[in-house]
Amino acid sequence: MKRIILIIALFFQYSLYAQVVIGGAVSSNQNILKIQDGTRGVILPYSNIYTSFPRYDAAAPDVFDDYANLTGSLIYNKNDDQYYKYDGYSWNPARQIQGIYQPKGSRLGISAGITIPCISFGIGFCFAGGTPSYLAPDNKSQVLVDNLLLKNPSSVTVKVAGIYDIGVALGFTGGSFGAQAGVTEFKLTLQVKYTPASDWETVVTKSNFSIVFIIDTQGNKSSSFAQTISLPAGAELRVVPSISSNAISGGALSAYGTDTNSINSYIAARLIKAY
Template identity: 75%
Template sequence: MKKILFLIIMIFQCYCFGQITIGSADNSNKNIVKVIDGTKGVILPFANAYTAFPRYNASANDIFDDYPNLIGGLIYSKNDDQYYKYDGYAWNPARQIQGIFQTRTSRLGVSTGITIPCISFGIGFCFATNTPTYLAPDDRSQVLVDNLLIKNASSVTVKTAGLYDIGVALGFTGGTIGFQAGITEFKLTLQVKYTTASAWETVVSKTNYSIIFVIDTQGNKTSSFSQTISLPAGAEIRVVPGISSTAVSGGALAAYGTDTSTIYSYVAARLIKAY
């Protein structure tokens, strides 16, 4: 009887430490759990609100307690239709700084675009006399929210001092008409005014290029980047577009504009750590 019981325990141990395969008889030593089924899916844990996520703590800097044992955990948020991953410190949305219900994020769309006229005679000259305004109304269907309350009446102003991840994107429309061959530069610059009395300071610039031959009407050109930056309370941020061209031209005119579509143009901010 003891031998039989010992044999049963040994067999049970083998099953406990073996691979679990669902939907197929093919095993692999590369996985612990393997799911193979072309008609069914796997439902992971979900929550109706981020306040129900594990380790939620409203008083924590990032609203979640640190818990190394949960690193790599996934949970689905039904409110904003996306997965969140736990990194040992907080739950991060799959769309990163564009999460709708992540309380420490804002994603702002363009409410007022600008036109950038250009003229070319050997060298191109473009004149951006203004900056686009990122104060479009919140629209969750377009992932536009201002959870950080950084929109003022006419500016984007940081309310809480801290370390921020700032994402910037701007689409350019239009093109060149006339004989011209060369390269057009689409430049995007993030600027910060740290106090109301200080001047605008450039933080980072990003450039995309478009090749021109005779006519440049190749649809949207988009520049985008993200930057981690420390900002004091009251700091203002803005996005400055610029266009220039290096081309051989017998005379050409161009009219570029800034795209107001939220697919191509937005400013996104995530408060990583408050000071």
């Protein structure tokens, strides 16, 4: 009886470690599942839109809940024709250039924003001062990582000389109240200080516009852009927001600020080639 039990135990142990082979006859102990067929493919899980992905949560900062047991899962999104991989925090598209595990990329959020007051009498004037600080703590749930080690105690500084893709986005909050009509310009400028002794130089400027009629209460205005640039080691980056208005007014007050939500405001960098 003991011999029979031993044989059965050995059989089940072999079955537990055996490989499943589909489309071929040659197995290997290096894999659990082997699919071999040169004429047919494998259909993995798919969805018509990302809102149907597992762990979707519209209230989460990155719209997906964290779930370590799902790490490594794949799903195909028919809507944008690409696969997504779950990294324990969110679903990442295969064609994205920035991700929390991208070793040559950083995505930094705002740690301190600024306020931009405006006043209008005939024409509008805004008084921007300072720049937002992109030194928020890393937070993988919000896709904030600093794999390039850009964050210094008080600045964003390039550590490795090379060619970079720089992406910048900044949201503006607030609005105006008063009798006015016209257009308000929300401008975003990327500047670089190439050496500690040099002046700040403008690399690119992007504007977005809001139509103002009597009351401008539209929230979440934003500007964004991407730029490829060559940067030396030690170069500093900053983003300068500004607002201007050509609205005709009999008297109006405005108060705008920079949005600290990492969905709307961030600076991202990817090292394409090191020198």
